[in-house]
Each structure stands twice: as structure tokens, then as C-alpha cells.
Amino acid sequence: MNSADVCILIPTLNEAATIGQLIKEFRKEGFSNILVIDGNSRDSTGEIAEAEGARVVMQTGRGKGQAMIQAFGLLECPYIVLVDGDGTYLARDAPSLLEPILEGRADHVIGNRLENYSPGAFTKLNLVGNRLINMLFDLAYGVHLKDILSGYRAFTLQSVRELELNKTGFEIETEISVECVLKEQRVEEVPITYLPRNEKGATKLNPVKDGLRIGSTIYILAKVHNPMFYFGMIGSFFVLSGLLTGTFVVIQWFQGITRVPLSILTTLLIIFGLQMFIFGMLSDLIVTLHKQTIRLIQEKK
Numbered sequence: 001m002n003s004a005d006v007c008i009l010i011p012t013l014n015e016a017a018t019i020g021q022l023i024k025e026f027r028k029e030g031f032s033n034i035l036v037i038d039g040n041s042r043d044s045t046g047e048i049a050e051a052e053g054a055r056v057v058m059q060t061g062r063g064k065g066q067a068m069i070q071a072f073g074l075l076e077c078p079y080i081v082l083v084d085g086d087g088t089y090l091a092r093d094a095p096s097l098l099e100p101i102l103e104g105r106a107d108h109v110i111g112n113r114l115e116n117y118s119p120g121a122f123t124k125l126n127l128v129g130n131r132l133i134n135m136l137f138d139l140a141y142g143v144h145l146k147d148i149l150s151g152y153r154a155f156t157l158q159s160v161r162e163l164e165l166n167k168t169g170f171e172i173e174t175e176i177s178v179e180c181v182l183k184e185q186r187v188e189e190v191p192i193t194y195l196p197r198n199e200k201g202a203t204k205l206n207p208v209k210d211g212l213r214i215g216s217t218i219y220i221l222a223k224v225h226n227p228m229f230y231f232g233m234i235g236s237f238f239v240l241s242g243l244l245t246g247t248f249v250v251i252q253w254f255q256g257i258t259r260v261p262l263s264i265l266t267t268l269l270i271i272f273g274l275q276m277f278i279f280g281m282l283s284d285l286i287v288t289l290h291k292q293t294i295r296l297i298q299e300k301k
């Protein structure tokens with residue numbers, strides 16, 4: 001591998017405590033093409049990164065996602081390693097992330113943090129949240145990935161250019177993972193070491209708020225890929241609500257009380273819920289036919 005062909009991309013926001021050491025470590029591993037996309041840090045992150053020989057670009061908008069989308073547009077080198085600037089990942093894991101790509105087996109490699117993390121690297125909430133999000137992803141897209149939210153990834157320039165990305169915040173990793181599945185890219189996961197955050201650098205992520213945003217991103221993006229799941233969830237909610245009110249109506253009826261308005265509500269809830277399932281089936285058909293058409297067009301090209 002020629003390490004000049006690899007660009008190390010680091011999004012940062014107030015990471016002065018760790019960025020210098022991280023760049024040093026990547027240089028030690030032989031990577032000299034380092035791009036830091038900085039969110040106008042109020043500490044000396046940018047200055048430190050420049051002093052260590054990285055190219056520093058200030059992001060024009062806000063959020064980790066916006067920074068990454070902007071940086072992807074600047075990249076020219078054939079291979080990219082994306083890594084957080086908070087010192088939680090090790091530069092020496094980069095070659096094993098790149099290996100499946102260089103051997104031509106994968107377009108996108110995810111560093112899996114969940115097999116080999118240091119004590120304290122995840123809070124209990126983060127660990128449970130990560131597992132739930134990976135399960136939801138599996139359910140919605142039928143692809144079993146262990147760590148879709150990882151901040152350490154490698155990809156080919158071509159695979160990055162295929163991705164259609166719009167999320168500006170911490171939903172960006174989710175959107176990348178979804179897009180990889182939609183674009184039928186070959187994704188591989190490689191175990192990596194995950195360290196606790198440096199005490200001096202504060203997290204920018206709010207586990208509850210960002211966790212909910214990530215969960216809803218997985219769900220909303222499933223509308224196009226797996227409509228049966230999307231509409232089925234809404235349908236299940238209404239049918240279950242209908243069954244609940246219906247059970248109450250029946251119990252009361254046996255006790256000699258007739259609940260007319262609640263009976264009407266029950267009927268409406270169940271009919272609406274079932275309609276959602278029919279909607280899901282029709283949308284599923286449309287998606288399948290659309291995929292077949294696209295495949296035919298591609299074969300003809």
C-alpha cells in the first residue's frame with residue numbers, strides 16, 4: 001500500500017486535548033495526508049493540528065454531519081480513513097481497517113467498537129443505546145451489522161461519492177450505513193480498540209436526544225427501502241390500540257354496559273391499522289418493481 005493514497009479525515013470540535021497526539025500517531029504509522037475539518041473550535045484545536053502538519057479546513061455550517069459532507073467534497077485520494085478526533089481510537093488499527101478495501105473485498109469498512117472496548121469507554125446507557133440501534137437497523141434493513149455508529153471507518157473515494165447524504169448532526173453515521181446498504185456496497189466490520197474519552201475533552205453528544213434522533217433516522221429512512229416495516233409499525237400501533245379498547249368494550253358488554261362511542265373508535269382504529277398494512281404491501285411492491293427496473297437499466301448500459 002502507498003500511504004500517500006490514503007487520506008485521514010478527522011472531524012473536530014474543541015478537541016485540543018487530544019488532536020495533537022492523534023495526528024502524531026497517524027504520522028508514526030506512515031500516514032501524512034491528514035485533513036482536519038474543524039467546527040470553528042473555541043480552543044486551539046485548529047492551531048495544534050496545523051502545527052502537527054495536518055491540513056485544516058473550517059466547516060461552513062454546523063454539526064458533525066455537515067462537516068463530513070463538506071469534507072467528502074474536498075477529497076481526491078482513492079482511500080479514506082475517517083476517525084473522531086477525541087483520542088478514543090488508535091492509529092495503529094488503521095491498516096487492519098484498510099486491509100479489506102485494499103484486497104478488493106470491501107467498499108466500506110466499519111471499525112467495530114463493541115467487541116474490544118476498554119472499561120469506561122462506554123457508559124451503560126451508551127452501550128444499551130448502541131445495541132438497540134443496531135437491532136433496529138437489522139430489523140429495518142435486514143442487514144446484520146454490529147456497530148453502525150462507529151466513528152472509525154475506511155472507504156474508497158468511489159464509495160463515498162455514491163452516498164447521498166443530508167444529515168447534519170450525529171445521525172450522519174446512521175445515514176452512511178443506510179446509504180451503503182441502499183447502494184449495495186460491500187460492507188465489512190473489523191474489530192478495533194475503543195478507549196475512554198480524555199477527561200479534558202467534553203463529549204458533544206447527548207445520549208438521549210441524539211439517540212432518539214438516530215433511532216428516528218433509521219425508521220424514517222426505511223420508508224423507501226423497507227416500506228412494509230415503516231407502515232407495519234404504524235399499522236401495529238393502531239391495531240394494538242384498537243385491540244386494547246376493543247377488549248375493554250367486550251368486557252364491559254359482558255357486564256351489561258354498552259359503550260357505543262368506544263366501539264366506533266375501536267372499529268376505526270383497527271380499520272386504519274389494517275389499511276396501513278395494505279399500504280405497506282403496495283409500497284413494497286412498488287419498491288421491488290422499481291429495483292427490478294433499475295437493475296434492467298443498469299444491465300442494458
Ligand SMILES: Nc1nc2c(ncn2[C@@H]2O[C@H](COP(=O)(O)OP(=O)(O)OP(=O)(O)O)[C@@H](O)[C@H]2O)c(=O)[nH]1
Nearest residue numbers: 011012013038039063064067084085086203204205
Ligand atoms: N467539525 C465538527 N466536528 C464535530 C462536531 N461535533 C462533534 N464533532 C467531532 O466529531 C467527533 C465525535 O464527537 P463525539 O463528541 O466524540 O461523539 P461520540 O464519539 O459519538 O460520543 P462519545 O462517546 O461521547 O465520545 C469528535 O472528534 C468531535 O470533535 C461539529 O459540529 N463539527
Ligand SMILES: [Mg+2]
Nearest residue numbers: 084086088197
Ligand atoms: Mg467520541
